[in-house]
Amino acid sequence: MNIKRAKEEIKNTIEAYLLKDSFGNYVIPAIRQRPVLLMGPPGVGKTQIMEQIARECRIGLVAYTITHHTRQSAVGLPFIREKEYDGKVYSVTEYTMSEIIGAIHEKMEKTGIREGILFIDEINCVSETMAPMMLQFLQCKTFGNQQVPEGWVIVAAGNPPEYNKSVRDFDVVTLDRVKRLDVEADYGVWKEYAYREQLHGAVISYLDIRKNNFYQIETTVDGTLFATARGWEDLSQILYVYEKLGKPVDAQVVGQYIQFPRIARDFANYLELYYKYHRDYQIDEVLAGNVQPSAISKLHFADFDERLSVMGLLLSRLGEEFRLCYLKDLMVTGLFDHLKAVQRKLTGAADPEKKTALLVKEERLQAEEQLKKELEAGHLDKVSETAKRQILMWMEGAEKAGDFEAVRASFAAEADGRQQLIDETSEKLEYAFDFLEAAFGQGQELVLFVTELTAGFFSAWFIRENGCDRYYKYNKGLLFAERGRAISDRIEEAKELMTGADLSMGDGRSM
Numbered sequence: 001m002n003i004k005r006a007k008e009e010i011k012n013t014i015e016a017y018l019l020k021d022s023f024g025n026y027v028i029p030a031i032r033q034r035p036v037l038l039m040g041p042p043g044v045g046k047t048q049i050m051e052q053i054a055r056e057c058r059i060g061l062v063a064y065t066i067t068h069h070t071r072q073s074a075v076g077l078p079f080i081r082e083k084e085y086d087g088k089v090y091s092v093t094e095y096t097m098s099e100i101i102g103a104i105h106e107k108m109e110k111t112g113i114r115e116g117i118l119f120i121d122e123i124n125c126v127s128e129t130m131a132p133m134m135l136q137f138l139q140c141k142t143f144g145n146q147q148v149p150e151g152w153v154i155v156a157a158g159n160p161p162e163y164n165k166s167v168r169d170f171d172v173v174t175l176d177r178v179k180r181l182d183v184e185a186d187y188g189v190w191k192e193y194a195y196r197e198q199l200h201g202a203v204i205s206y207l208d209i210r211k212n213n214f215y216q217i218e219t220t221v222d223g224t225l226f227a228t229a230r231g232w233e234d235l236s237q238i239l240y241v242y243e244k245l246g247k248p249v250d251a252q253v254v255g256q257y258i259q260f261p262r263i264a265r266d267f268a269n270y271l272e273l274y275y276k277y278h279r280d281y282q283i284d285e286v287l288a289g290n291v292q293p294s295a296i297s298k299l300h301f302a303d304f305d306e307r308l309s310v311m312g313l314l315l316s317r318l319g320e321e322f323r324l325c326y327l328k329d330l331m332v333t334g335l336f337d338h339l340k341a342v343q344r345k346l347t348g349a350a351d352p353e354k355k356t357a358l359l360v361k362e363e364r365l366q367a368e369e370q371l372k373k374e375l376e377a378g379h380l381d382k383v384s385e386t387a388k389r390q391i392l393m394w395m396e397g398a399e400k401a402g403d404f405e406a407v408r409a410s411f412a413a414e415a416d417g418r419q420q421l422i423d424e425t426s427e428k429l430e431y432a433f434d435f436l437e438a439a440f441g442q443g444q445e446l447v448l449f450v451t452e453l454t455a456g457f458f459s460a461w462f463i464r465e466n467g468c469d470r471y472y473k474y475n476k477g478l479l480f481a482e483r484g485r486a487i488s489d490r491i492e493e494a495k496e497l498m499t500g501a502d503l504s505m506g507d508g509r510s511m
Helices: 003-017 046-057 071-075 099-111 131-140 187-196 201-209 229-245 251-255 261-281 283-287 293-300 304-346 352-377 381-401 404-440 444-455 457-466 469-510
Strands: 036-039 060-065 078-085 088-095 116-121 152-158 179-182 216-220 223-227
Touching: 003 036, 003 046, 003 152, 003 179, 003 187, 046 060, 046 116, 046 152, 060 099, 099 116, 131 152, 187 201, 187 229, 187 444, 187 457, 201 229, 201 261, 201 304, 223 229, 223 261, 229 251, 251 261, 261 283, 261 293, 261 304, 283 304, 283 404, 293 304, 293 404, 304 404, 304 444, 304 457, 404 444, 404 457, 404 469, 444 457, 444 469
Parallel strands: 036 152, 036 179, 060 116, 116 152
Antiparallel strands: 078 088, 216 223
């Protein structure tokens, strides 16, 4: 299965394991809650989805890469304790608490959340001394003599042996006590993630053209060559930073992340073309409505790869605008909720100015927390700090304003800014359609453009909230074409069935 389906399966498993009956007992007792064993190639997102799952299920997460631990840190250190049996005193060996079990208790103490996920990565790559302990862990849910607390679901991840020489095989006894999920790389699923996380447009458009280069691992006499999802994402980050610094990216730089020389060279060559197309077609000018006739003519006669690259440039630039609109909308929505709370508490107050100042102090943290939750629901953790700074600036302004009307005016300015940003972005989207229609008429390139807008998280959100007539026009054509293909496929299947039936009847008659 792909990583998206694996995530759904793990969430379903957690929901099932944590379901309680009317007496407060788990419907599936702990002894029957099989640990989840997530097996798949490196770099497909096994570790990353665990953070998403914990956040979305609102439970705790304690994560360990087990290869970084010794037997002592995982099991605990031995110490001597005196105990009396049948009137005699004996020296007995006991163990301190496992660092991993201790971390679970610390997590519960810190958060107050009593249920969660214990995630153990690289579980089948442990040392020889750790291997028996890992088998015991999966079978009995213990580290040494310490039990994993009730309500904590065990998820372990590992790599198949073809990807890691250190891998140890699990025996049938162990495998029969786990819930195994095998994951494989899937570009379509990763692309959804790439759009949502705003990965560099060059990476997405290149992989659209060279899908086979998304995930490759090959063993040669010179060693293992590989290109992974993790490598492409990290390369995307360095591309953004190098662009800001004005530094060039060549095959040697790419090869530090995509450690497959042929693919690294191919992407480096494509990146040069990508930047060239950006200059030649002046994408920012296109989105401002200033299109040169020569650019339209050039795109009209361009080959397929160039057309895809230009559309990728347009989508990448528009994606930045869609994302800003999304964040601005989250901000204004959060401020509006806070504004209503301020209005309710100020109503009837004897001293409005004093009350407002008090409200700012009391509710600032509440406003931050509410906004943070909304941001987390949109999987935008990495921008939450920026958003929090924005809301703090607004709150400082409210504190100085001293009255509700000034606070409302401050909010109105933010709301007007949101609408202006939406209007400007809608205009840029219309200019993009103008450009593509001028170059391709009503061709399939427009359907492809609409397909990519549908696939992007921020673009789909923007169009759903604000509309776009031409998007709906081409999307309707896309749906019609898909229905037409589905009908044609059914007709072909019916023909095959009828042909098979005729042959069968013919054989019966010949007898």
